[in-house]
Amino acid sequence: MIIRDSFKGIARFEQWQESLGMARNVLAARLKHLVAHGIFEMRIYCERPKRHEYLLTDKGHELRPMILHMMDWGKRNVYGEEVPATGLIHSCGHELHPVSHCAHCQEALKRGDVTERLNPGAPSIGQLYERTPEGAEG
Template identity: 45%
Template sequence: MDLLGDWWTPLVLREAFYGVRRFDDFQQSLGVARNTLTTRLNRLVEEGLLERVPYQDRPVRHEYLLTDKGRDFFPVLAAMVRWGDRWLAEEAGPPVVLRHECGHTGHPEVVCTHCGGQYTAETVRSELGPGFPQRLRSRAEVQARFGGDTRS
């Protein structure tokens, strides 16, 4: 959330998925202040979600292209779109639809890669993973949050 916890970062990534590549085009489509956009683009480049590639020499100008890491963010945006379409769309329908390569429009689902069942708040339980900091495992709040099993 440190990377994505502001309003503009997901919107910049959304525009990149829509094909926006140049600073002025991001600025125009989002209506964001230039200094704010500069900060967000630089952060996304630093974090490896976008790559800055020159497209003009004099003066030097850059395009911002999604990296593999950036493209891997698409399911997160698609889930946000689904939520917005369900809870915020006007009566006329969603403002943008997602058309899958099969030719159909629909909405994304978050599913288990093992059985194909839907991931929902009711069907998923969070457990400590191998990367959870060892120094925090014995804390009472961690034990309470994760069912007391902090052995992982």
Template identity: 40%
Template sequence: MQRKSFESMQCPVARGLERAGDGWSMLILRDAFYGIRRFDDFVQSLGIAPNILSRRLRDLVQAGLLQRRPYCARPKRYEYVLTEQGRDFRPVLLALMAWGNRHFAPEGPSILLTDTTTGEPVELAQVDLRTGERITRGRHSIVAGPSADERTRINVDFRNAHLAADRH
């Protein structure tokens, strides 16, 4: 059964999910951040079936998150490296890691982000780079952008109305 495509939706979350929203794809990107590049190394690290890996790598290349480069002429072999677009996915993975540690690791975190200078664990936060202020639900809100179509504007207003009702 083929899933619905989010390609035509204006929502940036839906568009991001279209390109990297499947679990295997996110784990492949995670491993690419660790420096894994070769097919056999992805198979070993992930325990993924080769046919599934082939499909996900093809999709990530088509989405512009990975670049396929030959590293051996005979036999012809390729490695997969993060593109700039793929490297920009790192904060998403770090946020997912922090969320998973906070809510789904009753035994405690198994993987931490640490400061390489001090060795201390980092507490991840989203901040507005212009002001340095931490992003909070009370101070910040989602609004329709300048290129939003009418449907997107209606959806954002609908969601914000529900958010306002929750605050009361």
């Protein structure tokens, strides 16, 4: 079993491509999108030829809990009885199964615990997307 910190040290385009195994044009488009939305920032690491690395912003780091939940969901609902390519190990040494909880009372969330409150006059996601430069391009 190989244990590694997920994507730790991966910042350069070639590293992302090797790790993810996707076409260069697809990866370039996705990285451009993530930079445009403030998830990654580009930094030059070589002037000749000009090359960039992609580093998570604070906004990008805030996505980690959602990604961990999605990985856990995928393990249970996509892989089923099959062993997934990767697993999540907590620093205590046990397999990680993330749990959401209320920041106010610390109670773990269960089905039926959450209701939605409408906020009249708040912009829709579509309206917010139209305000971004990338959204304006289509």
